[in-house]
Amino acid sequence: MIELRGLTKRYGERLAVDDVTVTVRPGVVTGFLGPNGAGKSTTMRMVLGLDRPTSGTALVNGRPYAEHRDPLRQVGALLEARALHPGRTARAHLQVLAATAGLPRTRVDAVLELAGLTSVAGKRVGGFSLGMGQRLGVATALLGDPATVVLDEPVNGLDPDGVLWIRTLARRLAAEGRTVFFSSHLMAEMAVTADHLVVMGRGRLVADVPTAEFIRRAGGDGVRVRSTRAAELAGLLAGPDVVVESAETGVLLVRGVGPEVVGDRAAQAGIAVHELTPVQASLEEAFMALTADEREYRTEEQPA
Numbered sequence: 557m558i559e560l561r562g563l564t565k566r567y568g569e570r571l572a573v574d575d576v577t578v579t580v581r582p583g584v585v586t587g588f589l590g591p592n593g594a595g596k597s598t599t600m601r602m603v604l605g606l607d608r609p610t611s612g613t614a615l616v617n618g619r620p621y622a623e624h625r626d627p628l629r630q631v632g633a634l635l636e637a638r639a640l641h642p643g644r645t646a647r648a649h650l651q652v653l654a655a656t657a658g659l660p661r662t663r664v665d666a667v668l669e670l671a672g673l674t675s676v677a678g679k680r681v682g683g684f685s686l687g688m689g690q691r692l693g694v695a696t697a698l699l700g701d702p703a704t705v706v707l708d709e710p711v712n713g714l715d716p717d718g719v720l721w722i723r724t725l726a727r728r729l730a731a732e733g734r735t736v737f738f739s740s741h742l743m744a745e746m747a748v749t750a751d752h753l754v755v756m757g758r759g760r761l762v763a764d765v766p767t768a769e770f771i772r773r774a775g776g777d778g779v780r781v782r783s784t785r786a787a788e789l790a791g792l793l794a795g796p797d798v799v800v801e802s803a804e805t806g807v808l809l810v811r812g813v814g815p816e817v818v819g820d821r822a823a824q825a826g827i828a829v830h831e832l833t834p835v836q837a838s839l840e841e842a843f844m845a846l847t848a849d850e851r852e853y854r855t856e857e858q859p860a
């Protein structure tokens with residue numbers, strides 16, 4: 557579990573993280589979204605004790621990171637900037653870490669296997685591709701069999717196989733009851749991987765909601781209806797929770813009721829319908845709508 561309470565980080569005049577209070581729960585995959593410069597990396601660094609909050613607290617499994625006596629067993633992290641000794645093999649890299657943290661050597665082979673790196677375990681990491689380096693980063697994060705896993709942009713540089721691997725792994729780790737908190741710029745990836753979303757914009761918390769709810773808030777799912785009697789049908793569908801828009805002549809976009817209701821009402825009135833298509837709002841649209849203010853502000857603030 558990660559608990560942020562009034563978490564704030566100021567760099568000179570800039571409030572990188574502004575009074576953020578949020579709980580990242582175990583058992584679900586939580587995605588961390590926000591435009592560039594929103595404060596995601598700074599927040600993750602404070603969770604991991606790499607940056608000191610100006611005010612507020614960041615607790616991991618009930619304590620600040622620095623107060624844990626066995627930090628690698630508590631939280632595993634993959635951060636964007638990783639320093640790897642290029643001359644070391646993948647196995648040696650993990651063995652050094654395991655020895656330093658007092659972890660059993662068996663964990664090294666276990667995470668090499670988990671990350672699909674067993675066949676290249678004896679190769680020097682200096683020759684690793686970005687994707688292999690990313691897999692080694694994830695293996696490193698999981699070395700201590702941690703209850704909480706923090707991954708900053710884990711799918712960066714991964715091929716489609718690697719992306720699928722991260723998705724499956726994140727879901728498995730959550731199903732095992734761990735807290736999984738990961739950031740990504742790939743909205744489509746978030747939509748299929750994250751159960752819950754924490755969204756930041758300009759240092760502030762913009763949303764802390766289930767993924768489905770996030771999409772619904774920004775317009776939600778709808779039904780596209782085509783009929784020569786569209787205006788008449790729009791009148792029949794009108795209601796307090798129903799929004800009917802007309803995208804083009806003879807076409808309606810209906811929100812608030814499902815395709816069954818639209819079809820039934822049309823049939824009852826004897827109105828022929830030539831198209832009835834459920835339309836899902838994309839996570840990308842939802843994200844853009846929710847963070848528009850934050851991005852506009854930043855553009856004004858930092859002219860290119």
Ligand SMILES: Nc1ncnc2c1ncn2[C@@H]1O[C@H](COP(=O)(O)OP(=O)(O)OP(=O)(O)O)[C@@H](O)[C@H]1O
Pocket residue numbers: 567570571572590591592593594595596597598599
């Ligand atoms: N060490 C630092 N000194 C000064 N300002 C910093 C420092 N680290 C971050 N910032 C500023 O704090 C703000 C938040 O940055 P941060 O890297 O946390 O954002 P982010 O959401 O991770 O962005 P990105 O997606 O681009 O990585 C930015 O305006 C950044 O310029």
